[in-house]
Amino acid sequence: MSELTLAKPRTPRRPAARRSNGELYSWLFMRISGLALVVLVLGHLFIMNVLDGGVHRINFGFVAGRWASPFWQFWDLAMLWLAQIHGGNGLRTVINDYARKDATRFWLKVLLYVSMVLIIGLGTYVIFTFDPNITD
């Protein structure tokens, strides 16, 4: 007679689902990126709207002068990436909270991720390929 194999009491029917720490990392990322964005974004708003006199001063020449400096290129690049991922992650949470149907949730998130890739891709491309002598 073969040995009877009995599950021990309280053994779960299925092995516990492997839980990933994705939500923990996203939560942590929101705090860390948020802290960086406080400096980057509030600095950007302050410089652009107060020190540099607001949108009235801005034109192609202004942008050219600004992106002549690697410092501002890096500033804007960091701001672009962090803000898009921070904002995209926030919107993902909002969609998860309010979309009622699975299909709605799925498509809203597809739209969100596409727009994030578009904006990060386009913005990065523009910062790196900016040409002050584009005129001709």
Next chain:
Amino acid sequence: MAGTTATERSGTSKGGGTLYRGDLGMWSWVAHRITGVLTFFFLFAHVLDTALVRVSPDAYDKVIETYKNPVVNLFEVGLVGAVLYHALNGIRVMLVDFWAKGPRYQRQMLWAILAVWVLVMVPGAYFMLVRTVTEMFGGQ
């Protein structure tokens, strides 16, 4: 019905500070979401308009020109106000999360960041609007 409301209301955070729903803390969260979503949509447009520098100086200047009017100027002040609230409240959220006494002082911290918001926005709005106002009322 009365039962439901009674349960929901029991333990309002006035004294104990346990219930979040309907309290000030909840509204700070609602405002955090709204300002966050608004900023995300603004950012979408802002990256697209800045990307026009890659098309031609003329295309960029033309779009920026449409921004130089009083109504857009007012929206800018609104945007700065939204982002500033989101930033200050974000700091408050981090203090609630990571500072041992944070949860206990969450209401006081809300009043504190609202005070900072007003203190920054009054001169901020002045500097952002002064040009528009002088232009509208017969400046150069």
